Amino acid sequence: MVKPKVEVCFTPNLYPLYNDDFDVVVAIDVLRATSVICTAFHHGVDKIIPVSSLEEATTYLKKGYQVAAERKGKIVDGFNLGNSPFSYMNNNLKGQTLVLTTTNGTKAIHAAKDCKQLLIGSFLNLQILCDYLIEQNKNILLLGSGWQNKFCLEDSICAGAICDELINSNKFQSVNDSSVGARYLYQSAKSNYFGFLKASSHRKRLKNLNLNKDIKYCLTPNQTDVIPYRVNGSLKNLI
Amino acid sequence: MVKPKVEVCFTPNLYPLYNDDFDVVVAIDVLRATSVICTAFHHGVDKIIPVSSLEEATTYLKKGYQVAAERKGKIVDGFNLGNSPFSYMNNNLKGQTLVLTTTNGTKAIHAAKDCKQLLIGSFLNLQILCDYLIEQNKNILLLGSGWQNKFCLEDSICAGAICDELINSNKFQSVNDSSVGARYLYQSAKSNYFGFLKASSHRKRLKNLNLNKDIKYCLTPNQTDVIPYRVNGSLKNLI
Numbered sequence: 001m002v003k004p005k006v007e008v009c010f011t012p013n014l015y016p017l018y019n020d021d022f023d024v025v026v027a028i029d030v031l032r033a034t035s036v037i038c039t040a041f042h043h044g045v046d047k048i049i050p051v052s053s054l055e056e057a058t059t060y061l062k063k064g065y066q067v068a069a070e071r072k073g074k075i076v077d078g079f080n081l082g083n084s085p086f087s088y089m090n091n092n093l094k095g096q097t098l099v100l101t102t103t104n105g106t107k108a109i110h111a112a113k114d115c116k117q118l119l120i121g122s123f124l125n126l127q128i129l130c131d132y133l134i135e136q137n138k139n140i141l142l143l144g145s146g147w148q149n150k151f152c153l154e155d156s157i158c159a160g161a162i163c164d165e166l167i168n169s170n171k172f173q174s175v176n177d178s179s180v181g182a183r184y185l186y187q188s189a190k191s192n193y194f195g196f197l198k199a200s201s202h203r204k205r206l207k208n209l210n211l212n213k214d215i216k217y218c219l220t221p222n223q224t225d226v227i228p229y230r231v232n233g234s235l236k237n238l239i
Numbered sequence: 240m241v242k243p244k245v246e247v248c249f250t251p252n253l254y255p256l257y258n259d260d261f262d263v264v265v266a267i268d269v270l271r272a273t274s275v276i277c278t279a280f281h282h283g284v285d286k287i288i289p290v291s292s293l294e295e296a297t298t299y300l301k302k303g304y305q306v307a308a309e310r311k312g313k314i315v316d317g318f319n320l321g322n323s324p325f326s327y328m329n330n331n332l333k334g335q336t337l338v339l340t341t342t343n344g345t346k347a348i349h350a351a352k353d354c355k356q357l358l359i360g361s362f363l364n365l366q367i368l369c370d371y372l373i374e375q376n377k378n379i380l381l382l383g384s385g386w387q388n389k390f391c392l393e394d395s396i397c398a399g400a401i402c403d404e405l406i407n408s409n410k411f412q413s414v415n416d417s418s419v420g421a422r423y424l425y426q427s428a429k430s431n432y433f434g435f436l437k438a439s440s441h442r443k444r445l446k447n448l449n450l451n452k453d454i455k456y457c458l459t460p461n462q463t464d465v466i467p468y469r470v471n472g473s474l475k476n477l478i
Contacts, residue, residue: 010390014252017389150256151249151417178390180438181424188427199419 005139006172008159008182011146012111018176023138025112026121026129026162029145030154031202032083033105034122034228035218036068039085041237042124042224044094048235050106051099060099067099073209084214097234104145104152109230112143120228120235123158123193123221128239130165132227140166142182153185153200154219157193160186161221193219244378245411247398247421250385251350257415262377264351265360265368265401268384269393270441271322272344273361273467274457275307278324280476281363281463283333287474289345290338299338306338312448323453336473343384343391348469351382359467359474362397362432362460367478369404371466379405381421392424392439393458396432399425400460432458 009018019025028034037048051057054069054076061067061079068081075082083102100106112118121129121142133140142162144155160182166172167183174180189196194216197203206215217223227238248257258264267273276287290296293308293315300306300318307320314321322341339345351357360368360381372379381401383394399421405411406422413419428435433455436442445454456462466477 010249014389017387147416148256150253150415151420153416153420156416156420175440176389177386177392177395177440180440181390181392181395181420184424184427184435185420188423196423201414201416201419 003171003173004137006142006163006166006174006179007176008142008144008156008163008179010144010151010156010178011149012108012143013149015111015143018141019115021139022115022141024117024119024133024136024140025115026119026140026142027108027112027145028121028142028155028158029102029105029108030122030158030218031206032085032214032218033100033102033145034120035124036083036085036088037100037120037228037235038122038124038224038226040088040093040098041226041228043088044091045088045098046095047097048228049097049099049233050109050235051101052106052110054101057099057101065099066093066096070102072103073206073211084211085217086214104147108143108145118230121158121162123161123219124223125226126161126221128225129227130162133162133166134169134171147202152202154197154202156182157186157189157196160184161190242410242412243376245381245402245405245413245418246415247381247383247395247402247418249383249390249395249417250388251347251382252388254350254382257380258354260378261354261380263356263358263372263375263379264354265358265379265381266347266351266384267360267381267394267397268341268344268347269361269397269457270445271324271453271457272339272341272384273359274363275322275324275327276339276359276467276474277361277363277463277465279327279332279337280465280467282327283330284327284337285334286336287467288336288338288472289348289474290340291345291349293340296338296340304338305332305335307340309341311342312445312450323450324456325453343386347382347384357469360397360401362400362458363462364465365400365460367464368466369401372401372405373408373410386441391441393436393441395421396425396428396435399423400429
């Protein structure tokens with residue numbers, strides 16, 4: 001029997017080159033959108049509506065929704081939530097619906113709008129996500145969010161971590177070099193993610209915004225057992 | 240004084256995201272187009288005309304040119320030269336003009352059609368190329384050819400090797416994660432390129448065509464001192 005595939009696509013703009021034959025897409029934006037999504041569900045948010053544009057986000061804001069809007073690492077003026085996972089570690093949002101737009105993260109989610117199943121991946125839910133994926137006998141695409149459609153290191157390493165776990169289960173195969181490269185990067189990085197990413201452009205940007213605490217949290221694996229997935233255009237927790 | 244940039248762009252389709260501000264583009268297709276180009280100049284070819292399509296190649300063939308045409312690793316029917324560097328290690332082509340079209344390699348050259356200076360890079364001319372680039376005080380983009388516009392490991396490692404040498408000279412800076420990632424991959428690969436690429440898709444494809452000898456040759460650094468560059472649409476040797 002032919003093993004199902006697990007492949008890595010580095011950025012949303014490359015998705016059309018990869019999207020054939022994949023049953024499941026895992027959207028990854030480690031710094032910080034998919035880490036925020038996992039954190040919010042872990043702390044009891046009921047539903048997240050991802051939107052691409054600030055215009056859409058503003059429409060929801062006017063309707064009275066809780067809306068998180070981030071651009072270039074900062075909360076957009078007029079919105080009350082941004083892209084720091086620490087903003088979601090409280091009971092205020094428990095049971096609520098949250099609307100979310102970020103620079104890169106929600107773009108990956110929208111790029112994969114036609115896929116059969118969309119899941120949200122990050123270091124925070126790494127193991128539970130891998131366990132779930134290994135149970136499925138399906139072709140899986142790991143889709144990084146990148147930075148303005150350019151390759152980004154932290155998403156590629158997270159994708160490499162998932163890919164590595166799935167390949168090591170002996171139940172999957174990879175054929176693309178992007179998957180091989182992502183696994184190599186993960187293997188080099190895994191003993192010290194924070195140090196490995198020292199030279200990365202995104203870490204430098206966030207460091208300049210005094211967000212080292214956010215970065216360390218987002219790079220710490222297995223802090224939650226949530227698996228966010230898309231249903232009817234919104235995100236819910238699968239488990 | 241701000242140091243000039245050296246950056247890595249993994250594939251020709253991503254070139255528009257990177258092409259601003261670069262004075263020099265180095266096109267890289269390790270397996271095997273840019274390795275062939277370096278080999279051909281090393282053995283005395285006077286000029287190489289890179290063409291994108293088989294139609295163009297056929298037009299040159301009818302005019303009596305020596306034409307090399309490769310698709311999917313094999314010589315195209317009707318042409319007498321392909322993409323094996325060993326075909327160019329003789330005196331038959333000395334002083335001659337060669338027309339060349341390959342699956343990926345010439346696409347990178349054409350993608351960078353508007354750049355100020357285009358050079359040809361490979362492991363074969365690694366050191367002489369780096370020495371030349373370090374002498375220039377210019378922004379340099381290292382452009383991989385990829386495989387059907389997807390990331391490919393061997394080009395990225397070669398770009399990482401050049402980037403590493405330039406950064407280590409302390410005369411250049413990198414800001415993109417693609418450059419950081421390429422350097423990491425190079426550092427993991429440099430003790431054993433052939434072993435590192437064992438899992439790469441391109442090596443597997445060529446291995447199936449019994450081209451392990453070609454691969455080993457193309458992965459052996461510093462076999463020539465040629466620096467091919469583009470002038471009036473053709474390639475000549477700079478040195």
